[in-house]
Amino acid sequence: MRRGIAELPLHGGHVPYWLAIRMKKLASLVLRLLVDEYGTEGVLERLSDPIWFQALNNVIGMDWDSSGSTTVTCGILKEILAKEDLGLKAAGGKGAKSRATPVELREICGSFSLPSDDYVKTSLLVAKVDTVALQSGYQLYHHMFFVDREGRWAIVQQGMNPRVKMARRFHWFSEKIEDYTVEPHSGISGVRQRFALNTISRKVDPFRKALIDIVKEKPSNVEHDLKTSIAIVKGYTPLISYRPYNRRIVSRVFKRYESIGRLQLNTRALEIARELSVSSYGELLLIRGFGPSTLRALSLVLELVYDVHPSWKDPVTHPPDPFKFAYAVGGKDGVPFPIDKKTYDELISLLNKVLERNRNDRIVLRAITRLTKKWIPPSEEKVPT
Numbered sequence: 001m002r003r004g005i006a007e008l009p010l011h012g013g014h015v016p017y018w019l020a021i022r023m024k025k026l027a028s029l030v031l032r033l034l035v036d037e038y039g040t041e042g043v044l045e046r047l048s049d050p051i052w053f054q055a056l057n058n059v060i061g062m063d064w065d066s067s068g069s070t071t072v073t074c075g076i077l078k079e080i081l082a083k084e085d086l087g088l089k090a091a092g093g094k095g096a097k098s099r100a101t102p103v104e105l106r107e108i109c110g111s112f113s114l115p116s117d118d119y120v121k122t123s124l125l126v127a128k129v130d131t132v133a134l135q136s137g138y139q140l141y142h143h144m145f146f147v148d149r150e151g152r153w154a155i156v157q158q159g160m161n162p163r164v165k166m167a168r169r170f171h172w173f174s175e176k177i178e179d180y181t182v183e184p185h186s187g188i189s190g191v192r193q194r195f196a197l198n199t200i201s202r203k204v205d206p207f208r209k210a211l212i213d214i215v216k217e218k219p220s221n222v223e224h225d226l227k228t229s230i231a232i233v234k235g236y237t238p239l240i241s242y243r244p245y246n247r248r249i250v251s252r253v254f255k256r257y258e259s260i261g262r263l264q265l266n267t268r269a270l271e272i273a274r275e276l277s278v279s280s281y282g283e284l285l286l287i288r289g290f291g292p293s294t295l296r297a298l299s300l301v302l303e304l305v306y307d308v309h310p311s312w313k314d315p316v317t318h319p320p321d322p323f324k325f326a327y328a329v330g331g332k333d334g335v336p337f338p339i340d341k342k343t344y345d346e347l348i349s350l351l352n353k354v355l356e357r358n359r360n361d362r363i364v365l366r367a368i369t370r371l372t373k374k375w376i377p378p379s380e381e382k383v384p385t
Contacts, residue, residue: 015062015072015332022344023060027073028080029351030056031088033365036355040088040148041175047077047146048154048173059328061339070158070169074144087149092123098143105145112149119147121286125180126155128285129200130170132292133181135260136196136314137161138168181208181281185315193314197260197299199281201311208281210308211298215284216274219267226265226297229304230254245304253303256312263297266290 015023034043046052057073071094078090089112091104102120109116123145131140138159147153155172170185177184183202199207214222228236233254237245257263269289278284302308329347330339354365 015068018341019061019332019339020076022341022348023062023072023076024080025348026060026344026351027056027076028084029348029355030059031077031080031086032084032355033351035086035088040086040150041152043088044146044148044152044154045173045175047156048171048176050169050171053156053169053171058331061329061332061344063331063333063335070156070167071142074142074156077146078144081146089147091145091147092143094142098141101143101145105147108147112147112151114147114151119145119153122153123155125282125286126172126184127157128290129180129184130157130159132285132290132295133199133281134196134315135198135292135296136168136193137163137260138166179282181285183315192316195256195312196314197257197296198311198313198315199295199299201313201315204309204311207299207302207308207310210302210306212278212281212284214298214302214306215270215278219265219270219274222270222298222301223265223267225301225305226263229300232304250304254300257296257300260292261296262293263300264293265297266294269294 031043034046038045046056053073054069057069060073060076062069062072074090075093078093081088081090089108091108092098092101101123105119105123106116108114109119123143127140127143138161140157140159142156142158144156145153146155151174153172153174155170157170157172158167159170160167172184181200182205183200198204199211214225232245233250235247266289269287269291273284273287273290276283276287278287284290299310303310329344330337332339354362
C-alpha cells in the first residue's frame with residue numbers, strides 16, 4: 001500500500017440528503033466488514049493509504065477529483081464510528097472542527113484508557129509537519145484523527161491552495177512511522193509541484209542538524225544572519241564566507257522562498273527554543289509560534305550563510321487511475337455517470353446479506369473481488385470534470 005498525498009481540485013456544492021443517507025449506510029457496511037475481516041488495524045492501514053481512501057469515497061458516490069471527497073467521507077466515517085462500537089473512533093474534521101481535535105481526543109482516550117497527552121501531542125506535531133516542515137503552498141483546513149482501542153492511529157489531513165484552486169491530502173499511519181520528521185509519508189500519490197521547501201527528506205539530515213544548532217544561538221545573532229542573507233541577495237559578499245556567491249543562483253534561491261511566502265523570524269519562539277535547549281526537529285516544530293515564515297527565514301540563512309541546504313523536491317508522485325472506482329454507483333456530479341439509485345440500493349442489500357453470513361462463508365464477496373481485480377475501464381468513457 002502507498003501512503004501519502006493525493007491532490008484534488010477545490011469543489012463547492014453539497015451532498016443531497018437522499019445520497020448522504022445511502023453513503024452512510026454503505027460506508028457503515030464497509031467498515032463493519034473490514035473490522036470483521038482485518039480488525040481495526042486493517043481499517044487504519046487502509047484509511048492511511050491515499051489510493052484506498054480515494055476508492056472508498058468513489059465507491060460511496062463522491063466525485064473522484066473533488067476536494068470534498070476528503071471532508072465528506074471523513075465526516076461520514078466519524079459519524080458512523082461515534083454511533084457504532086467497532087473499537088475505533090475519530091476526532092477532528094474541517095475548519096473549526098479540526099481545532100476541536102484535542103478535546104475530542106481526550107474523550108476518546110478516556111474511553112479507550114489511552115494516554116491522552118501523547119495523542120494530542122501527536123496530532124499537533126503531524127499538523128506542524130505538513131504546515132511548516134513541508135511547504136508547497138497549501139494551508140491545512142482539515143484534520144481527522146482515527147484511533148483504535150489498542151492505541152494505533154491514522155490521520156487524514158487536507159490543505160488548500162486557493163491560488164491554483166487545488167487541495168492536497170496527507171495520510172499518516174502510526175505503524176509505519178520511524179521518525180515524524182524524516183519522510184513520514186512512506187508512499188505518496190498526487191500532482192508534483194515544480195518545487196517545495198522540503199525539510200523532511202531523508203537526504204537533508206545535515207540541514208536538520210544545522211537547524212537545531214542555529215536555534216541555540218541568540219535570536220539577535222540569527223536576525224543579523226538573516227539581514228546578511230538578504231544583503232547577499234542584493235550583491236553583498238561577506239568577508240568570511242563558505243563559498244563564492246553566484247548572483248544569479250542566489251537570486252533564484254531567494255525567489256523560491258518569496259514565492260512560498262514572507263520571511264519573518266518569530267524571535268520569541270526562537271528564545272523559547274533556546275531556553276528549552278531543544279535537541280530534535282520534532283521538539284522545535286512543537287514550539288508555539290514556530291511557523292512557516294520562521295522556518296523559511298532560518299532556511300535562507302542556512303543556505304546563503306552556512307551553505308547547508310534543504311530539499312526543494314516536492315515529495316509527490318503521480319495519482320492513481322481514479323475512474324475504476326468511480327464506476328461503482330456513479331458520481332455525485334455525474335462523472336462518469338449520475339448516481340444510479342437502484343444499483344446503489346441493490347449494493348447495500350447485497351452487502352447486508354454478506355455481513356449476515358458466517359465469516360468463513362463469504363464466497364460471493366471473494367468472487368466479486370477476483371472478477372474486478374484486473375478490470376480496466378474503457379478509455380473513451382473517461383470523462384474529466
